[in-house]
Amino acid sequence: MNATNLSQFSAERERLRNLMLSYAGRDMKRLLTLDNAIYEEGALSNRTKELLALVASTVLRCEDCISYHLLACHKHGLTTAELMEAFTIAMLIGGSTTMPQLRRAIAAWDQLEH
Amino acid sequence: MNATNLSQFSAERERLRNLMLSYAGRDMKRLLTLDNAIYEEGALSNRTKELLALVASTVLRCEDCISYHLLACHKHGLTTAELMEAFTIAMLIGGSTTMPQLRRAIAAWDQLEH
Amino acid sequence: MNATNLSQFSAERERLRNLMLSYAGRDMKRLLTLDNAIYEEGALSNRTKELLALVASTVLRCEDCISYHLLACHKHGLTTAELMEAFTIAMLIGGSTTMPQLRRAIAAWDQLEH
């Protein structure tokens, strides 16, 4: 994970998502639609929702999910201080087994900020 | 999980936490101290931090953790609409395997609100 | 988990599911609808789909999910020999950490068959 990798990651994710959609039946299509809809502005802001998803992805140690929601958090103007507090919560709840993903996520954030 | 159970749960959790502290060595004590410190107001509010912990606990399907952070969210004035959006994100990310915990968490919330 | 418990479990699950629906927003309602739709007869039979869900629930060690799909498998006429082969696969893939759930699931099946 770094800024270049994140850009390649986004392009590849998009390509594979389209391939998946071309194979998907009715119910999988509905799941993929929901997967976008739930992050729309509501009682909670986009920004809070993306942060919730980032922390959930971290404790589940899903590196692709972290990359995706990290980019979204950056786009929504999350500050570095907010990010690091969220990551501290994820690291304490999920344990040191989340550290490899967190180290790479922070390296990617470092490049997004520079 | 319901309002009565949540109250019993809190008392029992406190009792066992004190017993744990009486057995804990230096490093475990530090971990238990950190486990409180990270939820203090900072760049992110208490309320947002507790919501992050609630969603993380849900995707990890830790029922005691959910009970604990649900009570904290209630105390911090989280609205039902905010809670349900957070739970929808947790359910989509974590899958239907989170539903048993979510059903019981909503039943507990229902009693806290009435 | 036993035959009586499974019957109580089904009633309680239904009650909590209705409560959840009364709280659910648009997207959570859609997820709950999908959660029924995907088990309908299709290219794969109901029976195979329920067996897939039972094995998935076992490796994820979700006891409520196992109870639910075990009842569905029984209703669809799964044989004991088929069940035990599926459980052997789940136990080998998921490891001995699945054994507590499997022991209780087999005790429940034993009562359903008698």
Added chain:
Amino acid sequence: MNATNLSQFSAERERLRNLMLSYAGRDMKRLLTLDNAIYEEGALSNRTKELLALVASTVLRCEDCISYHLLACHKHGLTTAELMEAFTIAMLIGGSTTMPQLRRAIAAWDQLEH
């Protein structure tokens, strides 16, 4: 994961499995033997067993396990419609955190079919 990768994956997996066997003691050897034996034709067909293993591997998000059982399912003549229904069940039960693996698995299947 793609058709070329899957072929390389199989060769490398075989090489490492032989190395593991050369190090394995009595009990690990027995586990490795069981890991083949449980997929033999029985009350459930080979094909159903491999599909159960594929769904279990998906909800556990084990990419190597998915590659292995995807190839086995292809060899046993699983249809694309059957595969996609099984993946929809895995995605709903395991949540959107399974999507990265599923996107790559569908890309690999796409190449196996062409």
Added chain:
Amino acid sequence: MNATNLSQFSAERERLRNLMLSYAGRDMKRLLTLDNAIYEEGALSNRTKELLALVASTVLRCEDCISYHLLACHKHGLTTAELMEAFTIAMLIGGSTTMPQLRRAIAAWDQLEH
């Protein structure tokens, strides 16, 4: 989990294990046999093996598995200081999501020691 509960737990586990054996086919029987064999004295002592299993069970948050291996560790003369250091490692690696199981395990140990 407490000393009385642990005794009831052992009796019930034994009853269900026998029921499982009466249903088990050849391969599941072999798995259950292996599940005993791997804890026999070898290059590693019984005691170390049980401690490894206890820590593995804790990070996987399998409460029945923890009860079982906690009793075995007690039988093999593990000291309280050793136990607490092992639990600190499990808590740090597995995160605060292991705390509910650890609180109850320490309460059970407290009764075993008194």
Added chain:
Amino acid sequence: MNATNLSQFSAERERLRNLMLSYAGRDMKRLLTLDNAIYEEGALSNRTKELLALVASTVLRCEDCISYHLLACHKHGLTTAELMEAFTIAMLIGGSTTMPQLRRAIAAWDQLEH
């Protein structure tokens, strides 16, 4: 994972850990400090603690964590026979879903020993 890779892995891990420390707030710094402190010699030896961490990392299928603790176990003079018994326990408890990581870990150990 192999001997060359393990050396590159250690260097990259160190680089990213330093970057993480430069971003870390007070609480994350404390967690990172604890992550070293808990492996110090105590009632349990360094060697036993690293072996506990290796088995915990294996059942959690954290490949970076396995690499790190495998190197530490090698440094502390763990024998191949001890390692293989620990891995057998991890494989049985965690299931065949741990095999991909175990195959690569054994290949890395093979190079460390030659």
